[in-house]
Amino acid sequence: MTEKKRWHVVLDPGHGGSDHGFGTETLVEKDVNLAVCSRLKTILEASGVDVLMTRTADVDVEPIKRAELAHAMEADLFVSWHCDYLEDEVVSGVSLWVGDHVEERYMIEFDAIGDAIVEATKQIMLGVFQDHDNVLSLLHVPAVMIRGAFLSNEEDHELCKSPNFLQAQAQGTARGILKVLHRLSLIE
Numbered sequence: 001m002t003e004k005k006r007w008h009v010v011l012d013p014g015h016g017g018s019d020h021g022f023g024t025e026t027l028v029e030k031d032v033n034l035a036v037c038s039r040l041k042t043i044l045e046a047s048g049v050d051v052l053m054t055r056t057a058d059v060d061v062e063p064i065k066r067a068e069l070a071h072a073m074e075a076d077l078f079v080s081w082h083c084d085y086l087e088d089e090v091v092s093g094v095s096l097w098v099g100d101h102v103e104e105r106y107m108i109e110f111d112a113i114g115d116a117i118v119e120a121t122k123q124i125m126l127g128v129f130q131d132h133d134n135v136l137s138l139l140h141v142p143a144v145m146i147r148g149a150f151l152s153n154e155e156d157h158e159l160c161k162s163p164n165f166l167q168a169q170a171q172g173t174a175r176g177i178l179k180v181l182h183r184l185s186l187i188e
């Protein structure tokens with residue numbers, strides 16, 4: 001009998017320390033990112049996943065350090081959490097992003113994470129997009145960035161202050177991550 005594989009996931013709360021990310025007078029992205037990732041860590045660990053965070057406090061972490069952690073852990077999945085911000089304050093919802101070198105099949109897999117989030121939060125799923133990112137582009141393991149809400153949208157902004165909302169986002173994300181981990185292990 002083979003031993004059941006324990007999955008390794010790295011959670012990456014975007015920004016930190018001197019790098020605030022997007023923000024308003026009452027809410028800063030780096031804090032939202034850490035709050036969601038901390039909740040997500042608890043839920044994933046309860047499901048038997050080994051989780052490492054690239055930061056657990058309000059500190060600066062270089063992109064290369066975030067990537068090195070994922071490679072050292074031989075992570076099955078790297079999940080970066082961010083918020084979004086647009087001048088058009090009407091736009092709200094969740095989007096997922098992959099680096100510019102990623103195969104299309106991963107974009108299809110990661111769609112499941114977005115679906116699981118919006119099932120839990122009743123947000124809008126905007127899609128999975130590909131772009132250059134200075135963390136994701138350094139990674140040689142499956143990696144996705146989730147932009148959980150628009151701080152430029154009044155409703156999303158208020159939601160990000162609600163512990164219930166952040167918990168729902170974390171629960172939905174955990175369900176999606178577990179689904180993707182199963183599927184990736186079947187493919188590889």
Ligand SMILES: [Zn+2]
Pocket residue numbers: 014015021022029082083
């Ligand atoms: Zn960000």
